[in-house]
Amino acid sequence: MLIGGAGGHAIEILDILLDYIPKEQIAFFDDVTDIQVIHNSFPVLKNRPQVNKWFSSSNEFCIGVGKIQSRLSIYNTLKSLGGNLVGVRAINADVSKFSLVDPCADICKQTFISSLAKVGFGTLINTSARVHHHVRVGKFCEIGPGVTLLGGVSIGDECTIGGGATVLPKVSICNNAIVGGGAVVVRDITEPGVFVGNPAARIK
Secondary structure: OEEOOOHHHHHHHHHHHOOOOOOHOOEOOOOOOOEEEOOEEEEEEEEEEEEEHOOOOOOOEEEEEOHHHHHHHHHHHHHHHOEEOOEEEEEOEEEEOOOOOOOOOOOOOOOOEEOOOOOOOOEEEEEOOEEOOEEEEEEOOOOOOOOEEOOEEEEOOEEEEEEOOOOOOEEEEOOOOEOOOOOOOOOOEEEOEEOOOOOOOEOO
């Protein structure tokens, strides 16, 4: 498995992968920093020839960054090199059998995804987030650590919900919105922007 990125979130993804993939089958890809190796064991690929060589034995990759634009960039780069995106799911994530989680979504440690919730392609549900019944989360979203999405919430595509934020029941958030850490969203967000505070209000 090739992990796209080599920063802090990528190392957390590594911890999840090591629960079910031999370490010899894991490497990182990062063409923007000088990092060459992780934990003195895992190589960091830096260019197209190195990625092509790795993909010649296995073309599966996952995304090891949280920010949406970075996730999209890594996805597009590795897909263009013949890669096949797969999602990562922690073994201690509590995911209902009656939820619909895209196989290419990342579900981190200690998360909870309830019955009839839906999580879209390329989305990250980060550590200890809570996604309750009938919640809908779109494509390539970042749901931060400790976020709570209460029953019936709808999140559009490419949204960021910052760590510790809460979205109250049946609230709808449009595409490309950013909710700051710790915010409480009590009413629908219908236009893209940055929303902070309790109750959350648009700042730009």
